[in-house]
Amino acid sequence: MDDFVRRTVSIDDVEKTVYVSGAGPAVILMPEMPGISPDVVRFARWIRAAGCAIYLPSLFGVDGAYPLAEARETVVRRACVSAEFRAFAGGGTSPVVRWLRGLARLAHAECGGPGVGAVGLCFTGNFALTMALEPAVIAPVVNHPSLPLDDPGGLEISDEDATAVAERVARDGLQVLAYRFEKDSWCTGQRFAAYRALLGDAFDGRVLDAETANPDPPPFFRDVVGCAHSVVTAHLVDQDGHPTLQARDEILAFLTERLRTRPE
Template sequence: MADHDLTGFDRGTFTHDGTTRRILRRGTGPAVIVMAEIPGITPKVLAFAERVAALGCTAVLPVLFGTPGRDADPASAGRLKSGLYTASSLWKVCVSREFTVLATGKSSPVVTWLRALAAHEHQRCGGPGVGAVGMCLTGGFALAMAADERLLAPVLSQPSLPLPLTRSRAAGIDISAEDLAAVRGRCERADLRVMGLRFRSDRLVPGDRFAFLRRELGAAFTAVELDDDAANPDAVLPPHSVLTEHLIDEPGQPTRAALDDVLDLFRTRLLAPQDGGEGAEAPAAPEGHPGNP
């Protein structure tokens, strides 16, 4: 894919507690915060946002790192340029105090800003609440954001923090004990549903991490775990990015089914008639999903 010129996306900024970041928006209806993976808001992340907007929601993309619209695929950008761009974005995350890369039992400080953004977009866009999807290094942000009751539909796509360099880090996720307790309480009290996506072989998202989420959230956690042969074979990297780089956007494909499940979660939680907001009936777990155990 070539670079995306951002046609069709409105551009703005959002400021909270002295920090201003750029924002891209597309669509109308309840807000869904789309947090990109490394190296940034690529054309494939924008394509996902377009699907969210077509659903009847407002896709809101905060620029946390990278250059919006820049294509990072080595096949089109070249291996050297792609590698340098990815390394630059990753370095920014690693040295920033806003991102918790290695610590366990801690939510990244940027989550506070993201919660404020979600509250602002909820007021701006209306609807029963807000959705959020995080990818890779931002995957766990959607979970920590769900400590706020306005977040009704959190999706964790290949959540990779903390980096699983040790057994304890592999068996946890980047959320504080306080935030996790709040999310767990919402799952028990208000029928919150949390969705997680991963490829089974992905070393950045070990199976122990999803086992931890199952223990902590119980039946409220829906895990979609895909085999390697479900990944787009044209992707350069090993299977990792379920909704973007490794998506095969064809009916009957497991990654397409996973994408459809994510969109259905947003549709059910944010667009379906509500009988009391958060207490509305949760969508049933997808039956016969090729990625579910």
């Protein structure tokens, strides 16, 4: 990650490491479980090449490492009991989202432009939506959101925040782009239906055939996740015309159109 600047960012007296790179309007890319893997970094570089400044916060795991199956015990269980996250039904909005909204305000102040993009992945998938309570966030992308872990049709959001998000989306004409694989047991069709019920036509949920997923992902995704899940990272196939690469291009187009960027 030598092409990123490692910064310590303090928001509301809470410090976190954030990797920053590129120029243009800002995009906050949140890592998937179990951390900032090389596949997440690759996706960050693609966003940067599309003409965006990338802000990649470290929220859990080992930065820059390929995720091993052992991360289930060392990272996942720790995150599930952390006060920053609400991994299970009934917990409401994860407190870490407040910090992420502050990061979006900071990034917008530093980079300018019409607003900020927010891209969530897996464990952080829904964070991109709840970050939209920050006015600077105008391009939310919700990728294969896995929380709450114990309710396949649930959304990781409090009732109050859900109402506020739906009002903001309707008032400002926001669109929410989302992806999942068919047969994904961590992000089900029931969950996408719940998003649609909350947001109506503003929710653009797209589903890829599970058979198109990378058949040889890193060990954590093979042994722990156990199904086609990570559309633009671990299960992406980097081949022209491939459905997962098309999904990546659609996300980049969504971000650049709303943030009005120019690719490198």
